[in-house]
Amino acid sequence: GQSLEQPSEVTAVEGAIVQINCTYQTSGFYGLSWYQQHDGGAPTFLSYNALDGLEETGRFSSFLSRSDSYGYLLLQELQMKDSASYFCAVSPKEGAGSYQLTFGKGTKLSVIP
Amino acid sequence: DAMVIQNPRYQVTQFGKPVTLSCSQTLNHNVMYWYQQKSSQAPKLLFHYYDKDFNNEADTPDNFQSRRPNTSFCFLDIRSPGLGDAAMYLCATSRASGGTTDTQYFGPGTRLTVL
Numbered sequence: 565g566q567s568l569e570q571p572s573e574v575t576a577v578e579g580a581i582v583q584i585n586c587t588y589q590t591s592g593f594y595g596l597s598w599y600q601q602h603d604g605g606a607p608t609f610l611s612y613n614a615l616d617g618l619e620e621t622g623r624f625s626s627f628l629s630r631s632d633s634y635g636y637l638l639l640q641e642l643q644m645k646d647s648a649s650y651f652c653a654v655s656p657k658e659g660a661g662s663y664q665l666t667f668g669k670g671t672k673l674s675v676i677p
Numbered sequence: 678d679a680m681v682i683q684n685p686r687y688q689v690t691q692f693g694k695p696v697t698l699s700c701s702q703t704l705n706h707n708v709m710y711w712y713q714q715k716s717s718q719a720p721k722l723l724f725h726y727y728d729k730d731f732n733n734e735a736d737t738p739d740n741f742q743s744r745r746p747n748t749s750f751c752f753l754d755i756r757s758p759g760l761g762d763a764a765m766y767l768c769a770t771s772r773a774s775g776g777t778t779d780t781q782y783f784g785p786g787t788r789l790t791v792l
Protein backbone atom coordinates (compact mmCIF):
# COMPACT_ATOMS: atom_id res chain seq x y z
CA GLY A 565 0.00 0.00 0.00
CA GLN A 566 0.90 3.63 0.03
CA SER A 567 1.05 6.19 2.81
CA LEU A 568 1.88 9.87 2.63
CA GLU A 569 2.71 12.28 5.43
CA GLN A 570 2.43 16.05 5.26
CA PRO A 571 2.06 18.76 7.90
CA SER A 572 -1.53 19.47 8.85
CA GLU A 573 -1.22 23.26 8.94
CA VAL A 574 1.18 25.96 7.79
CA THR A 575 0.91 29.73 8.20
CA ALA A 576 2.91 32.20 6.14
CA VAL A 577 2.96 35.91 5.42
CA GLU A 578 1.78 37.46 2.17
CA GLY A 579 4.68 37.91 -0.23
CA ALA A 580 6.82 35.27 1.48
CA ILE A 581 7.88 31.80 0.35
CA VAL A 582 6.49 28.62 1.88
CA GLN A 583 7.45 24.98 1.45
CA ILE A 584 5.04 22.13 2.07
CA ASN A 585 6.75 18.79 2.55
CA CYS A 586 5.48 15.33 1.72
CA THR A 587 7.11 12.07 2.69
CA TYR A 588 5.78 8.81 1.39
CA GLN A 589 6.02 5.08 1.70
CA THR A 590 5.13 3.13 -1.40
CA SER A 591 6.43 0.06 -3.13
CA GLY A 592 6.57 1.76 -6.49
CA PHE A 593 4.93 4.70 -8.14
CA TYR A 594 5.02 6.74 -11.30
CA GLY A 595 5.34 10.13 -9.70
CA LEU A 596 4.15 12.63 -7.12
CA SER A 597 1.23 14.94 -7.77
CA TRP A 598 0.02 18.03 -5.95
CA TYR A 599 -3.55 19.28 -5.79
CA GLN A 600 -4.95 22.52 -4.39
CA GLN A 601 -8.36 22.77 -2.78
CA HIS A 602 -10.00 25.97 -1.58
CA ASP A 603 -12.60 25.75 1.17
CA GLY A 604 -15.84 24.46 -0.32
CA GLY A 605 -14.22 23.90 -3.70
CA ALA A 606 -12.95 20.97 -5.71
CA PRO A 607 -9.34 19.80 -5.83
CA THR A 608 -7.47 21.13 -8.84
CA PHE A 609 -4.24 19.78 -10.26
CA LEU A 610 -1.15 21.89 -9.60
CA SER A 611 1.97 19.94 -10.44
CA TYR A 612 3.44 16.54 -11.15
CA ASN A 613 6.96 15.15 -10.79
CA ALA A 614 7.73 11.95 -12.64
CA LEU A 615 11.48 12.38 -12.30
CA ASP A 616 13.72 13.60 -9.52
CA GLY A 617 14.29 17.30 -9.46
CA LEU A 618 12.41 20.55 -9.62
CA GLU A 619 9.40 21.35 -11.78
CA GLU A 620 8.46 25.02 -12.03
CA THR A 621 5.09 26.43 -13.00
CA GLY A 622 4.92 30.16 -12.40
CA ARG A 623 4.95 30.92 -8.68
CA PHE A 624 4.66 27.23 -7.83
CA SER A 625 7.44 24.66 -7.94
CA SER A 626 7.48 21.03 -6.95
CA PHE A 627 10.41 18.81 -6.11
CA LEU A 628 10.88 15.06 -5.90
CA SER A 629 13.67 12.89 -4.52
CA ARG A 630 12.90 9.21 -4.96
CA SER A 631 15.99 8.14 -3.03
CA ASP A 632 14.74 10.09 0.00
CA SER A 633 11.04 9.24 -0.52
CA TYR A 634 10.40 12.93 -0.24
CA GLY A 635 8.89 15.77 -2.16
CA TYR A 636 7.77 19.31 -1.57
CA LEU A 637 5.65 22.05 -3.02
CA LEU A 638 7.16 25.53 -3.01
CA LEU A 639 4.94 28.57 -3.25
CA GLN A 640 6.62 31.92 -3.91
CA GLU A 641 5.33 35.47 -3.65
CA LEU A 642 2.44 34.26 -1.56
CA GLN A 643 -0.93 35.84 -2.18
CA MET A 644 -4.00 35.78 0.02
CA LYS A 645 -5.75 33.64 -2.60
CA ASP A 646 -3.18 30.89 -2.00
CA SER A 647 -4.88 30.14 1.31
CA ALA A 648 -6.15 26.63 0.67
CA SER A 649 -5.44 22.98 1.42
CA TYR A 650 -2.68 21.28 -0.53
CA PHE A 651 -2.60 17.53 -1.06
CA CYS A 652 0.25 15.39 -2.27
CA ALA A 653 -0.77 12.18 -4.05
CA VAL A 654 0.74 9.09 -5.64
CA SER A 655 -0.51 6.31 -7.85
CA PRO A 656 0.89 2.79 -7.57
CA LYS A 657 2.95 1.36 -10.37
CA GLU A 658 1.54 -2.11 -10.23
CA GLY A 659 -1.87 -3.61 -10.04
CA ALA A 660 -5.24 -3.03 -11.55
CA GLY A 661 -5.57 0.32 -9.84
CA SER A 662 -2.34 1.82 -11.10
CA TYR A 663 -4.20 4.87 -12.34
CA GLN A 664 -5.83 5.61 -8.98
CA LEU A 665 -4.54 8.29 -6.62
CA THR A 666 -3.82 7.96 -2.94
CA PHE A 667 -3.94 11.37 -1.27
CA GLY A 668 -2.07 12.60 1.74
CA LYS A 669 -4.16 14.11 4.51
CA GLY A 670 -3.57 17.61 3.23
CA THR A 671 -1.84 20.73 4.51
CA LYS A 672 -3.98 23.74 5.28
CA LEU A 673 -2.08 26.87 4.29
CA SER A 674 -3.13 30.16 5.81
CA VAL A 675 -1.65 33.30 4.27
CA ILE A 676 -1.76 36.30 6.58
CA PRO A 677 -1.22 39.96 5.73
CA ASP B 678 -15.23 24.22 -22.20
CA ALA B 679 -14.60 20.59 -21.36
CA MET B 680 -15.53 19.95 -17.80
CA VAL B 681 -16.93 17.77 -15.03
CA ILE B 682 -20.40 18.75 -13.85
CA GLN B 683 -22.14 17.64 -10.69
CA ASN B 684 -25.77 18.07 -9.81
CA PRO B 685 -27.10 19.15 -7.50
CA ARG B 686 -24.47 21.25 -5.74
CA TYR B 687 -26.33 20.93 -2.47
CA GLN B 688 -28.57 18.05 -1.50
CA VAL B 689 -30.60 17.66 1.67
CA THR B 690 -32.14 14.32 2.46
CA GLN B 691 -33.74 12.64 5.42
CA PHE B 692 -32.23 9.84 7.42
CA GLY B 693 -32.88 6.61 5.53
CA LYS B 694 -34.32 8.24 2.41
CA PRO B 695 -32.52 7.15 -0.78
CA VAL B 696 -30.66 9.82 -2.67
CA THR B 697 -28.91 9.93 -6.04
CA LEU B 698 -26.08 12.26 -6.99
CA SER B 699 -25.14 12.76 -10.61
CA CYS B 700 -21.98 13.53 -12.51
CA SER B 701 -21.40 14.20 -16.16
CA GLN B 702 -18.27 14.93 -18.14
CA THR B 703 -17.45 16.35 -21.54
CA LEU B 704 -13.79 15.29 -21.42
CA ASN B 705 -14.49 11.83 -22.90
CA HIS B 706 -12.33 10.28 -20.20
CA ASN B 707 -12.58 6.54 -19.71
CA VAL B 708 -12.24 6.56 -15.92
CA MET B 709 -14.73 8.12 -13.51
CA TYR B 710 -14.32 8.21 -9.75
CA TRP B 711 -16.49 8.95 -6.75
CA TYR B 712 -14.86 10.34 -3.61
CA GLN B 713 -16.28 11.16 -0.21
CA GLN B 714 -14.68 14.07 1.60
CA LYS B 715 -15.46 15.10 5.15
CA SER B 716 -14.39 18.36 6.69
CA SER B 717 -10.61 18.85 6.92
CA GLN B 718 -9.94 15.38 5.54
CA ALA B 719 -8.50 14.05 2.30
CA PRO B 720 -10.83 12.77 -0.41
CA LYS B 721 -11.61 9.11 0.18
CA LEU B 722 -12.13 6.97 -2.90
CA LEU B 723 -15.41 5.07 -2.81
CA PHE B 724 -15.27 3.38 -6.21
CA HIS B 725 -14.46 4.00 -9.82
CA TYR B 726 -15.36 2.88 -13.31
CA TYR B 727 -12.72 1.99 -15.84
CA ASP B 728 -14.88 2.16 -18.95
CA LYS B 729 -17.76 -0.11 -17.96
CA ASP B 730 -15.82 -2.04 -15.35
CA PHE B 731 -16.87 -1.21 -11.81
CA ASN B 732 -14.21 -1.25 -9.09
CA ASN B 733 -15.31 -1.01 -5.49
CA GLU B 734 -12.94 -0.06 -2.68
CA ALA B 735 -12.81 -2.75 -0.01
CA ASP B 736 -14.01 -0.46 2.76
CA THR B 737 -16.86 1.21 0.87
CA PRO B 738 -20.13 0.40 2.65
CA ASP B 739 -22.79 -1.57 0.78
CA ASN B 740 -25.05 1.42 1.29
CA PHE B 741 -23.21 3.11 -1.57
CA GLN B 742 -23.83 2.02 -5.15
CA SER B 743 -22.93 3.45 -8.51
CA ARG B 744 -24.11 3.32 -12.10
CA ARG B 745 -22.44 4.40 -15.30
CA PRO B 746 -24.95 4.14 -18.15
CA ASN B 747 -22.56 5.63 -20.71
CA THR B 748 -19.16 7.30 -20.98
CA SER B 749 -20.45 10.72 -20.02
CA PHE B 750 -22.58 10.01 -16.96
CA CYS B 751 -22.04 8.41 -13.60
CA PHE B 752 -24.39 8.24 -10.61
CA LEU B 753 -23.86 7.71 -6.92
CA ASP B 754 -26.77 6.08 -5.10
CA ILE B 755 -26.96 6.12 -1.33
CA ARG B 756 -29.63 3.63 -0.44
CA SER B 757 -30.23 4.53 3.20
CA PRO B 758 -28.29 7.64 4.19
CA GLY B 759 -27.17 7.88 7.77
CA LEU B 760 -26.00 10.93 9.66
CA GLY B 761 -22.41 9.80 9.10
CA ASP B 762 -22.86 10.03 5.35
CA ALA B 763 -23.13 13.80 5.44
CA ALA B 764 -20.13 14.95 3.43
CA MET B 765 -18.96 16.47 0.18
CA TYR B 766 -19.12 13.99 -2.68
CA LEU B 767 -16.65 14.59 -5.45
CA CYS B 768 -16.73 13.14 -8.92
CA ALA B 769 -13.51 13.02 -10.91
CA THR B 770 -12.36 11.77 -14.28
CA SER B 771 -9.10 10.79 -15.86
CA ARG B 772 -7.84 9.32 -19.08
CA ALA B 773 -5.96 6.22 -18.00
CA SER B 774 -3.10 6.30 -20.46
CA GLY B 775 -0.92 3.71 -18.73
CA GLY B 776 2.67 4.04 -17.67
CA THR B 777 2.20 7.37 -15.96
CA THR B 778 0.11 9.16 -13.40
CA ASP B 779 -2.94 10.68 -15.01
CA THR B 780 -4.27 14.03 -13.90
CA GLN B 781 -7.67 13.79 -12.30
CA TYR B 782 -10.25 16.44 -13.09
CA PHE B 783 -12.74 17.07 -10.32
CA GLY B 784 -16.25 18.36 -10.44
CA PRO B 785 -17.36 21.07 -8.00
CA GLY B 786 -18.85 18.49 -5.65
CA THR B 787 -22.25 17.88 -4.08
CA ARG B 788 -22.58 18.72 -0.42
CA LEU B 789 -24.95 16.23 1.18
CA THR B 790 -26.80 17.05 4.37
CA VAL B 791 -28.69 14.31 6.20
CA LEU B 792 -31.42 15.39 8.59
